[in-house]
Amino acid sequence: MTYNEKHDDWTECQGGEIAGLAKSLLQKREFVNSRRRIMKTSITAAMLVIGVGLGMVIMQLPTNHPDGLACAEVADYSEDYFAHQLKPEIVDRIEMHLDHCKRCRDHYAEYQEDHSTQHSRYTKTNLFPVLALW
Ligand SMILES: [Zn+2]
Numbered sequence: 747m748t749y750n751e752k753h754d755d756w757t758e759c760q761g762g763e764i765a766g767l768a769k770s771l772l773q774k775r776e777f778v779n780s781r782r783r784i785m786k787t788s789i790t791a792a793m794l795v796i797g798v799g800l801g802m803v804i805m806q807l808p809t810n811h812p813d814g815l816a817c818a819e820v821a822d823y824s825e826d827y828f829a830h831q832l833k834p835e836i837v838d839r840i841e842m843h844l845d846h847c848k849r850c851r852d853h854y855a856e857y858q859e860d861h862s863t864q865h866s867r868y869t870k871t872n873l874f875p876v877l878a879l880w
Contacts, residue, residue, distance in 0.1 A: 813842040820850045824857045 820843050826832050827840055844851045 812846075813839040815839050815843045817843075817847060817850055820844070820847070821853055824854055827854070828858060828861060 820840055823832060823836065823840055827837065832840070844854060
């Protein structure tokens with residue numbers, strides 16, 4: 747039995763009825779689609795905000811490293827570190843941090859590169875033994 751045989755007894759549609767139905771269905775679908783788009787966009791935005799926020803929190807957390815220093819603090823100390831303006835215990839903590847944090851190590855290496863181009867490799871490794879390991 748085909749679709750047409752089964753529905754022989756159907757009455758003829760009035761003019762424009764199908765078109766109207768199709769139009770309302772299209773509108774409904776458009777509405778659902780736009781809501782889906784908005785949902786997708788807001789979910790993506792929310793995930794992004796959460797991700798960035800979480801990343802910032804993790805970066806700022808001093809407990810993230812056993813030395814008790816956050817990467818931001820270590821970065822802040824870089825100038826004083828190379829100017830020998832820091833207390834030995836801070837220097838120890840920074841060096842402990844640099845031992846296990848590649849990002850800060852890169853930052854310090856870059857900083858030193860920028861500020862001590864006149865120094866030889868010999869001076870560099872003698873002043874900052876930890877840098878010789880890099
Ligand atoms: Zn770090």
